[in-house]
Amino acid sequence: MKLHRLLLAPSLGTILIFMALPISLTTLYSVLSPAQYGGVIWQPSAEAYVRLLFERDIFDDTLTFNADYLQILGRSVVQAGLATILCLLIGLPTAWFIATRPAGKKSLWLMLVTVPYWVNLLVRTIALLLILRDEGPVNGALQSLGLTDGPLSLAYNNFAIGLGLVSSFLPFMILPLYAAIERFDFSLLEAAYDLHASRWQAVWSVILPILRPGLIAGGLLVFIPGIGSYLAPDILGGGKTLMLGNLIGMQFQGSRNWPFGAALSTVLMTVTLVALILVARRAAREEA
Amino acid sequence: MQHASEACQLIGLGRSYGRGASAHRALDGIDLSIRANEFFTLLGPSGCGKTTLLRLIAGFDQPTSGQISIFGEDVAGLPPEDRPVNTVFQHYALFPHLTVAQNVGFALRMLGSPQSEIAASVARMVALVGLEGMEHRRPDQLSGGQKQRVALARALAPGPKILLLDEPLSALDAKLRQRMRSELKALQRETGITFVFVTHDQDEALAMSDRIAVMQGGRVQQLGRPDEIYEAPANRFVADFIGGANLIPARIGSQGAEAEGLGVIPATGEPGAAVTLVIRPERLAILPATQKAKDDLGPLTVVERIYMGNELSFRLEGAAVPLHVTLPRGGLRGALDFSPGDRVALRPEAGAIRVLAS
Numbered sequence: 001m002k003l004h005r006l007l008l009a010p011s012l013g014t015i016l017i018f019m020a021l022p023i024s025l026t027t028l029y030s031v032l033s034p035a036q037y038g039g040v041i042w043q044p045s046a047e048a049y050v051r052l053l054f055e056r057d058i059f060d061d062t063l064t065f066n067a068d069y070l071q072i073l074g075r076s077v078v079q080a081g082l083a084t085i086l087c088l089l090i091g092l093p094t095a096w097f098i099a100t101r102p103a104g105k106k107s108l109w110l111m112l113v114t115v116p117y118w119v120n121l122l123v124r125t126i127a128l129l130l131i132l133r134d135e136g137p138v139n140g141a142l143q144s145l146g147l148t149d150g151p152l153s154l155a156y157n158n159f160a161i162g163l164g165l166v167s168s169f170l171p172f173m174i175l176p177l178y179a180a181i182e183r184f185d186f187s188l189l190e191a192a193y194d195l196h197a198s199r200w201q202a203v204w205s206v207i208l209p210i211l212r213p214g215l216i217a218g219g220l221l222v223f224i225p226g227i228g229s230y231l232a233p234d235i236l237g238g239g240k241t242l243m244l245g246n247l248i249g250m251q252f253q254g255s256r257n258w259p260f261g262a263a264l265s266t267v268l269m270t271v272t273l274v275a276l277i278l279v280a281r282r283a284a285r286e287e288a
Numbered sequence: 289m290q291h292a293s294e295a296c297q298l299i300g301l302g303r304s305y306g307r308g309a310s311a312h313r314a315l316d317g318i319d320l321s322i323r324a325n326e327f328f329t330l331l332g333p334s335g336c337g338k339t340t341l342l343r344l345i346a347g348f349d350q351p352t353s354g355q356i357s358i359f360g361e362d363v364a365g366l367p368p369e370d371r372p373v374n375t376v377f378q379h380y381a382l383f384p385h386l387t388v389a390q391n392v393g394f395a396l397r398m399l400g401s402p403q404s405e406i407a408a409s410v411a412r413m414v415a416l417v418g419l420e421g422m423e424h425r426r427p428d429q430l431s432g433g434q435k436q437r438v439a440l441a442r443a444l445a446p447g448p449k450i451l452l453l454d455e456p457l458s459a460l461d462a463k464l465r466q467r468m469r470s471e472l473k474a475l476q477r478e479t480g481i482t483f484v485f486v487t488h489d490q491d492e493a494l495a496m497s498d499r500i501a502v503m504q505g506g507r508v509q510q511l512g513r514p515d516e517i518y519e520a521p522a523n524r525f526v527a528d529f530i531g532g533a534n535l536i537p538a539r540i541g542s543q544g545a546e547a548e549g550l551g552v553i554p555a556t557g558e559p560g561a562a563v564t565l566v567i568r569p570e571r572l573a574i575l576p577a578t579q580k581a582k583d584d585l586g587p588l589t590v591v592e593r594i595y596m597g598n599e600l601s602f603r604l605e606g607a608a609v610p611l612h613v614t615l616p617r618g619g620l621r622g623a624l625d626f627s628p629g630d631r632v633a634l635r636p637e638a639g640a641i642r643v644l645a646s
């Protein structure tokens with residue numbers, strides 16, 4: 001009994017130091033006051049949360065509603081959501097293809113999926129920018145083929161950010177889906193056809209419901225890091241269209257408003273947690 | 289040429305895996321005519337092509353040669369969902385995410401039947417297989433036998449003209465298997481659906497079938513009623529596979545077949561031809577060598593006495609191959625028991641010895 005607990009000690013310690021402690025600190029900082037050049041003053045204040053929704057007039061302290069930050073939160077959710085859907089549309093057929101290869105070939109295909117990720121994320125993101133920018137190869141090709149007159153603005157917009165998110169997180173969709181399809185009993189598919197299901201009916205009534213745990217896992221693994229992503233919007237969005245990650249980053253760098261940054265982080269964590277709980281609840285309800 | 293009474297006709301059906309010299313013929317020229325309302329069994333050892341044949345009929349796989357017609361219609365190119373055939377899979381293949389009721393109603397839902405009709409059909413099917421009260425369970429909450437019933441109900445729900453069953457009883461324990469045998473047989477009689485039943489268990493095949501096709505190496509070795517297959521095996525393979533038999537090499541001599549250590553058995557044939565004598569172990573009486581009459585076989589020596597509860601079996605040596613004799617336990621009257629070392633003779637029942645060319 002004692003020994004069993006000892007086995008858990010390393011992971012519990014890791015969780016304590018690298019998760020519980022930072023999360024508690026973040027939450028704590030979010031209810032303190034900002035110091036002038038970064039850091040916090042040990043003086044309780046809800047100002048950071050007020051600032052999320054309202055703008056305080058510098059002269060008479062009146063509050064007016066300000067949707068700017070909510071918009072950024074909303075945009076982050078939408079961007080991450082779109083990236084998740086795209087990853088799903090690309091990842092599902094890919095994972096299916098890999099999982100149905102002969103036994104010896106699967107690991108080769110899986111390795112190919114991970115090859116781009118041997119390169120650092122920053123380098124990859126910059127590479128994507130170089131490809132998409134006005135003087136980049138895509139625009140060059142389009143123009144020399146005479147398909148477009150001037151360069152299409154592919155970089156520095158939501159499209160570029162979306163592309164960045166998809167290319168960063170695609171393997172996190174493919175790998176859990178692969179694992180789910182790998183376990184899938186293909187005689188169920190034959191049973192479906194035998195029982196008069198068409199191709200599409202088989203997909204909707206048998207394949208997708210059975211792959212659901214994999215779909216959920218992949219979805220969360222893309223959506224959660226996507227919503228807080230920093231590099232893609234920073235580099236591919238050119239700092240013009242902010243996502244939550246950039247806003248948080250700014251609070252700890254230029255603006256030096258640690259409590260506000262901490263409050264934003266806390267909101268992000270809460271949104272994520274609520275989403276997770278909802279998904280888990282639904283899954284549990286459908287199990288029963 | 290097609291008769292209305294023919295549920296499924298297979299003509300020169302072949303299925304090969306691989307190409308060229310390494311090609312493996314899983315099915316090699318199968319000609320079969322399965323009659324409507326028949327309980328038809330494909331019986332054969334593992335790897336003889338039973339599942340391959342079922343998959344061709346169901347449409348999961350395409351033949352490399354030959355033709356399949358179902359109720360007179362050539363089904364080449366017809367996908368499984370369009371064939372009037374349903375399958376009970378060897379490992380059931382129940383949909384794990386659906387309840388018993390949803391599994392049973394699956395086919396009608398796919399066919400777009402109205403809700404009320406689906407509900408009525410599910411209720412009827414669930415009652416037919418005796419699963420009332422379990423409609424809302426999921427497959428992982430069922431025992432093996434219950435899963436088997438769900439698979440049966442699910443396959444029967446869309447009203448197939450032919451039901452294919454791939455070793456449906458092999459995953460059940462002996463006792464349940466016995467009971468399901470009678471239930472399946474009764475179900476087939478009630479519904480009047482043509483059953484094509486696959487098994488490698490000869491008892492199962494003999495007990496349930498109207499007709500049996502014994503398969504080996506991708507070919508049909510013999511087709512016939514259970515009693516025909518058992519009493520008159522067409523070749524050594526069938527004789528040995530069904531019920532076990534003593535296969536004794538012999539040579540045709542002037543008075544009959546001469547078998548080493550046994551004597552002469554009445555038989556006609558080309559003098560000098562090698563033949564195989566087929567004798568079922570239970571159609572031999574065993575007696576002390578001192579009582580040996582002229583037409584009895586032997587003498588032989590008992591080398592093993594095997595007690596099996598309802599029967600007693602002896603292994604005898606002295607002939608070209610070891611012989612087996614089985615006595616029903618009730619038929620043993622004290623004096624008839626023997627122990628290893630005893631010298632005995634054998635008295636075959638009239639007509640018990642079949643002579644096959646070898």
Ligand SMILES: Nc1ncnc2c1ncn2[C@@H]1O[C@H](COP(=O)(O)OP(=O)(O)OP(=O)(O)O)[C@@H](O)[C@H]1O
Binds near residue numbers: 312313314336337488
């Ligand atoms: N996809 C395949 N590729 C190559 N060979 C195959 C394939 N499927 C089956 N075979 C071969 O075809 C032969 C018949 O297989 P099949 O599954 O029909 O046997 P079976 O009679 O159903 O056996 P069992 O009683 O073990 O289920 C076997 O020798 C098998 O190895």
Ligand SMILES: [Mg+2]
Binds near residue numbers: 338339340454
């Ligand atoms: Mg099989």
